[in-house]
Amino acid sequence: MKRILPVIGLLVFAVPAWAASPGVSPQQFSWSWEGIFGTYDREQVQRGLEVFTTQCHSCHSLKYIRFRDLVAIGLSEDEAEALAAGYEVPGDLDEWGDETTKPAELQHTFPGPYRNDTEARALNNGALPPDLSLMVKARVDGANYIASLLMDPDYNQSEPDDNGLYHNPYFAGGSIAMAPPLYEGLLVDAEGNDMAVDELARDITAFLAWAAEPKLEDRKRMGMKVVLFLLVLTGLYYVLKRKIWANVEH
Numbered sequence: 001m002k003r004i005l006p007v008i009g010l011l012v013f014a015v016p017a018w019a020a021s022p023g024v025s026p027q028q029f030s031w032s033w034e035g036i037f038g039t040y041d042r043e044q045v046q047r048g049l050e051v052f053t054t055q056c057h058s059c060h061s062l063k064y065i066r067f068r069d070l071v072a073i074g075l076s077e078d079e080a081e082a083l084a085a086g087y088e089v090p091g092d093l094d095e096w097g098d099e100t101t102k103p104a105e106l107q108h109t110f111p112g113p114y115r116n117d118t119e120a121r122a123l124n125n126g127a128l129p130p131d132l133s134l135m136v137k138a139r140v141d142g143a144n145y146i147a148s149l150l151m152d153p154d155y156n157q158s159e160p161d162d163n164g165l166y167h168n169p170y171f172a173g174g175s176i177a178m179a180p181p182l183y184e185g186l187l188v189d190a191e192g193n194d195m196a197v198d199e200l201a202r203d204i205t206a207f208l209a210w211a212a213e214p215k216l217e218d219r220k221r222m223g224m225k226v227v228l229f230l231l232v233l234t235g236l237y238y239v240l241k242r243k244i245w246a247n248v249e250h
Contacts, residue, residue, distance in 0.1 A: 026149070027144060027151075029144055031143060031209065033210075033217075036224070040206065040216070042074040045203075045210045046074055046075070047206075048207025048208070049070065050187060051187065056204065058113055059129040060113070060132045061131045061132070062109070062131065063112065063131050063133055064109065065109060065110055065211050066107060066108060067105070068106040081105070085103040085105075088102065089101065124177065125177065126164075127164075127177035127178075135208055136212040137213070142209075143208075143209050145170055146201075149176070150205070151198050155176075155180055160179070182204075184196055186200060
């Protein structure tokens with residue numbers, strides 16, 4: 001009996017670990033922003049913005065991105081302002097003290113689709129759709145995870161189970177509350193052809209990667225400048241050392 005008890009104890013602690021084991025590893029994709037010299041593909045990010053505003057924003061917020069930030073991905077200030085004007089943000093109280101709304105401006109962030117979390121849960125079977133601003137950073141291997149899930153044929157063809165959850169092989173538990181959001185023909189490309197799900201998935205992933213780290217390119221440029229400065233400084237110190245020690249007798 002004494003020998004059995006430690007084994008039972010180990011099994012008790014092991015069960016939660018098994019239950020929380022991760023799903024299958026996501027596919028590995030090649031992204032333009034990877035590597036030391038990687039940069040965002042502006043056209044791809046802009047297409048991803050269109051996917052977000054067309055489909056994702058109906059459930060998800062993007063509370064850390066201001067409309068003026070979109071100039072960095074290639075939109076003109078007029079285009080960003082026109083996009084902002086299509087959204088409503090809280091305005092001043094009227095003469096009766098009631099809340100009002102007004103068109104968003106460049107300084108505003110993307111407004112959420114719900115008035116509060118209670119409304120969001122009520123309209124989503126109890127689940128709270130997360131803000132997508134930092135979603136790529138919130139998951140291990142986030143970009144590949146998002147793209148793999150959105151491309152997964154089993155997920156895209158799955159039906160909700162008794163709990164209203166959908167198949168997600170890449171996440172612990174194998175389920176996700178989000179219904180498959182992408183489908184062929186959701187958007188058309190520059191030639192007017194229906195975009196495939198894989199294309200849409202790559203584009204929205206690129207946009208979310210930019211949203212999670214819009215200063216990525218600036219950081220890389222600064223890093224390269226620092227490295228070059230240190231190399232030059234090292235060379236100068238070496239020359240100075242040789243000069244100082246040139247006349248020292250050994």
